Amino acid sequence: MxxxxxxxxxxxxxxxxxxxxxxxxxxxxxxxxxxxxxxxxxxxxxxxxxxxxxxxxxxxxxxxxxxxxxxxxxxxxxxxxxxxxxxxxxxxxxxxxxxxxxxxxxxxxxxxxxxxxxxxxxxxxxxxxxxxxxxxxxxxxxxxxxxxxxxxxxxxxxxxxxxxxxPGVAQDGVVSRSAHVVLPPGSLTRFGGRLRGPGGPYRPYLFHRTPRGVFSFARFGGGPHLVTTLEWDAAVDDTVPMEVGELRSSLARVLGVPVGFDAPPTSGGPYVLRRSTSRQNRVxxxxxxxxxxxxxxxxxxxxxxxxxxxxxxxxxxxxxxxxxxxxxxxxxxxxxxxxxxxxxxxxxxxxxxxxxxxxxxxxxxxxxxxxxxxxxxxxxxxxxxxx
CATH class of the missing domain: 3.50.50.60 (FAD/NAD(P)-binding domain)
Incomplete structure (x- = not known):
């Protein structure tokens, strides 16, 4: 025993x-x-x-x-x-x-x-x-x-x-997307690494609310940036695997301008690439x-x-x-x-x-x-x- x-x-x-x-x-x-x-x-x-x-x-x-x-x-x-x-x-x-x-x-x-x-x-x-x-x-x-x-x-x-x-509740209707991406150099300010965009530039490590949703971006350990978006009442086919292009389109909607980021090299990682259509709250x-x-x-x-x-x-x-x-x-x-x-x-x-x-x-x-x-x-x- x-x-x-x-x-x-x-x-x-x-x-x-x-x-x-x-x-x-x-x-x-x-x-x-x-x-x-x-x-x-x-x-x-x-x-x-x-x-x-x-x-x-x-x-x-x-x-x-x-x-x-x-x-x-x-x-x-x-x-x-x-x-x-x-x-x-x-x-x-x-x-x-x-x-x-x-x-x-x-x-x-x-x-x-x-x-x-x-x-x-x-x-x-x-x-x-x-x-x-x-x-x-x-x-x-x-x-x-x-x-x-x-x-x-x-x-x-x-x-x-x-x-x-x-017991608890599932909050549906909010789509969350996250992925590691390579942001283009011109999208960030030289000092502070802030993301350029309408109403910005935006600081990293914060959640930023716009009239169309929420986004955040951060860099951990010198690797690629982790970008996250939240959109309310967004239609999505959850049976289709997420790709980086889906997050790119989501960020363009939330931020109001496109940001032409790419997926990180396949030689690194593993990297985050996920979508959630249900936010669980249970105890x-x-x-x-x-x-x-x-x-x-x-x-x-x-x-x-x-x-x-x-x-x-x-x-x-x-x-x-x-x-x-x-x-x-x-x-x-x-x-x-x-x-x-x-x-x-x-x-x-x-x-x-x-x-x-x-x-x-x-x-x-x-x-x-x-x-x-x-x-x-x-x-x-x-x-x-x-x-």
Missing amino acids: VDVVVVGAGPVGLMCARELSRLGVRPVVLEALPAPSLVPKANGIVGRAVPMLHARGLYAALSGRRGGPRPAPRYMYGGFPLDLRRLPDNPVYVLPVPQRRLEAELARSAGVSVLWGHTVTGVSPSEAGVTVSVSGPSGAYTLDCAYLVGCDGAHSFVRKAAGIGF ASRYAAGRVLLAGDAAHVVAGIGGPLLNLGLLDAVDLAGRIARGDVSGYDAARRPHADRVLASSAEQAALLAPGPAVDAARARFLAYLHTPDGLRRVASTIAGG
């Missing part, structure tokens, strides 16, 4: 395993994928997870910097740039690090082995523990454990097997069913803006690991659910502020006035920082 089986070798599962090991608990990590994924996902961590990583000796390796993290002087919310230097107790931290690198560092420092290509096929809980049925490269087997932690994503098998519901009906527990996207998925979910999931993992080490997980749901609900409310607020239309113009004017107050800026900064 093992102490804990963690399902999922993403950042949340690896963080949970690392924390358990640090606290003297023996975890086993099962991952259905045969090897670490190379698919680009998150580009960084935003919020209180950054000082948490520093407290565990991970910040220097991930950031390449000496010393501890410093609060971010600026950030964004709902398409508004925020000057966080106005806050004497700024809680917003930013750590630009690709998710693949974060996972590699967590795996390296976790002190536990990941069993790649091991798929959970059954979950049989009892009062004393959980029996986990697994299909591995050498055949089927079972593992008995005191606790089972599902960190296996939005479509979590563990959550479904435990009979835990996943598990409970985070625990006896000795079966959930963390990260298995517990909550939110159409977040500004990178809140990785922060939320990493802090789930640390909280849960501490409770398992103490032998009492009874307060986990009550402790972590409010943070997911807060991210859900923040996502809804930002989506409403970014939507098109004159009514939103008026709402944005009121919100901008609110941001200029100390209480308004402090509330928004606290929301971004999460917990």
Whole structure:
């Protein structure tokens, strides 16, 4: 029998395993994928997870910097740039690090082995523990454990097997497109790398609202730019695979002028190329069913803006690991659910502020006035920082 089986070798599962090991608990990590994924996902961590990583000796390796993290002087919310230097107790931290690198560092420092290509096929809980049925490269087997932690994503098998519901809503009618592209030199200003266009030039790393939609662009690690657009009530055939030309047309509609970017060279990558026609907002009906527990996207998925979910999931993992080490997980749901609900409310607020239309113009004017107050800026900064 093992102490804990963690399902999922993403950042949340690896963080949970690392924390358990640090606290003297023996975890086993099962991952259905045969090897670490190379698919680009998150580009960084935003919020209180950054000082948490520093407290565990991970910040220097991930950031390449000496010393501890410093609060971010600026950030964004709902398409508004925020000057966080106005806050004497700024809680917003930013750590630009690709998710693949974060996972590699967590795996390296976790002190536990990941069993790649091991798929959970059954979950049989009892009062004393959980029996986990697994299909591995050498055949089927079972593992008995005191606790089972599902960190296996939005479509979590563990959550479904435990009979835990996943209520929420899907926001249809908003089409999101993202791709890595090579922007032409003439499209950017020489200083600051701002994108030229009507009403611009536009700063990178912000969401920009126009009368026709929303766009952002950013460059991470010296590679090609990542461009994203949001369009409301846009017709799209979701059965047709997305190509870079589709994003080029979308940006031309949103920005009001064409930008002749190209796909990056096929020799690099892998690169982002995705379209989403449904924005999911769901929180598990409970985070625990006896000795079966959930963390990260298995517990909550939110159409977040500004990178809140990785922060939320990493802090789930640390909280849960501490409770398992103490032998009492009874307060986990009550402790972590409010943070997911807060991210859900923040996502809804930002989506409403970014939507098109004159009514939103008026709402944005009121919100901008609110941001200029100390209480308004402090509330928004606290929301971004999460917990």
